[in-house]
Amino acid sequence: MNPRQANPEGDEELRLDGTGPLHDQIRRAIAAPILSGAWKPGTRIAPEMELMRRFGASRMTVNRALRALADQGLIARRRRAGSFVAPRAGEHAVTFIGDIRREIEARGERYGYELALRRQSRVTPSLSLASGVAAGTPVLHLACRHFAGARPAVLEDRWINLAAVPDAEAVSFEREPPGPWLLENVPFTEGEHRIAAIRAGTTASALLAIAPDAPCLSVERRTWRGREMLTFARFVYPGESHILVGRFAGAS
Amino acid sequence: MNPRQANPEGDEELRLDGTGPLHDQIRRAIAAPILSGAWKPGTRIAPEMELMRRFGASRMTVNRALRALADQGLIARRRRAGSFVAPRAGEHAVTFIGDIRREIEARGERYGYELALRRQSRVTPSLSLASGVAAGTPVLHLACRHFAGARPAVLEDRWINLAAVPDAEAVSFEREPPGPWLLENVPFTEGEHRIAAIRAGTTASALLAIAPDAPCLSVERRTWRGREMLTFARFVYPGESHILVGRFAGAS
DNA sequence: TACCCTCATTTGTATAGACAAATTTAAGGA
DNA sequence: TCCTTAAATTTGTCTATACAAATGAGGGTA
Secondary structure (H helix, E strand, O other), X not given: OOOOEOOOOOOOOOOOOOOOOHHHHHHHXXXXXXXXXXXXXXXXXXXXXXXXXXXXXXXXXXXXXXXXXXXXXXXXXXXXXXEEEOOOHHHHOOOOOOOHHHHHHHOOOOEEEEEEEEEEEEOOHHHHHHHOOOOOOEEEEEEEEEEEOOEEEEEEEEEEEOOOOHHHHHOOOOOOOHHHHHHHHOOOOEEEEEEEEEEOHHHHHHHHXXXXXXXXXXXXXXXXXXOEEEEEEEEEEEOOOOEEEEEEEOOO | OOOOEOOOOOOOOOOOOOOOOHHHXXXXXXXXXXXXXXXXXXXXXXXXXXXXXXXXXXXXXXXXXXXXXXXXXXXXXXXXXXXXXXOOOHHHOEEEOOOHHHHHHHOOOOEEEEEEEEEEEEOOHHHHHHHOOOOOOEEEEEEEEEEEOOEEEEEEEEEEEOOXXXXXHHOOOOOOOHHHHHHHHOOOOEEEEEEEEEEOHHHHHHHHXXXXXXXXXXXXXXXXXXXXXXXXEEEEEEOOXXXXXXXXXXXX
């Protein structure tokens, strides 16, 4: 075997962004080229001793960053052999179709949008635990519906961290859905999607015009800039609509 | 506030089992009463200094165990206040798309696998249209269950294109699930995931031991080599399981 | 009461050093 | 050639220590 080497000339970027703890900066610095696909599965990561040198950190700190990546499933580590970009790492970098408008228009239907609620509040202690955002942080809560023709197709509940994205306060979001605006105006470093199947329940049932016990997809999307969570969104799709979660590339 | 204290008299069991690394033993020792429900949400965990004493470990080791529990979502930690059993400690299980074994083991449960059906057949004309595989192509159909401990956690229905993957015919798949085998032995160029929410129905209800109208996730996975579809798999997850479908990187 | 300041506790991060375990590579011998 | 053995590399674990950051508690003052 002759595995591809990361940084064959040692001149790759791998720069720290200076925000947050060192081990997290290192983790992100290595995660970025993996998630972006620049480092393909099988690529060897520099050993800890070299990363120590390159980042000016102790081995425990480098080790913690690499261990977190291994826990995430982005890299695989073997003693003596080294650390490698995991075989399935590419699948974690799915290009999820987050653009609901394009999805609906791709099906040939007219896209519609409606803002149902806009409220500013603060993160409660219990929510703080789950999200990692400090209690008391001001957040903007939006609830909206996306229509395919006259039929409501997707519900969106969105929270925006105003401490991280203060500009959002000045936007009305009456006409423009928050997703595209955020994508356009707020750079992020990392994101994550989670999916679960739920029962519609009374609220979603009424808003989507479906039976209360109809199965629905709950898609949660979180984005961060460094350690700071920027926005959390939950989308509810009626269950019969298949959603394409991602295409991925295999080994060439 | 007067949160319940764990170990009011300090004589709780919390015994190490002597197997594996110390930090992992400590993690399990604390996870057990949380998962069993003996420590209810809100219960305070002894601070690190006391756990050091009780387990005879250094603070870094105790800290690593507690941090793992926090990452797992079983406990929440606040400076000065301490560590507490998380509000929804039980339901925080997240599975990765695809790698079922890894995620079950990551949750500390024993992974089990069972082949329920193995049959060779040929692609019917109607199926041919949907899949793009020529009618008459020999395919191997497998049905299996993945267990977390004694509980069936995921159903898998899989079809393998034997014209493209003739080696699969010689593999029994009695012990080894087809997913990892294919990943290891069959290079692919492209893949795709589709997800929908469905009602369990009678079959899945019986095989997963859940209610027939319980919402479930249906994850369909297709892989190709060039134009040729290699395998199609459909996984059914009970709806309460959150699935992490993807991490992605933004612009740096 | 309301507010502010200080102090103590607890977790968060980082370092340096040591040894163990795994496993690839290389060397040597049958 | 093939097998065994030894060595070197890399990750895994653990300890001891230090300081920083957050925050709950208590007390003093206006």
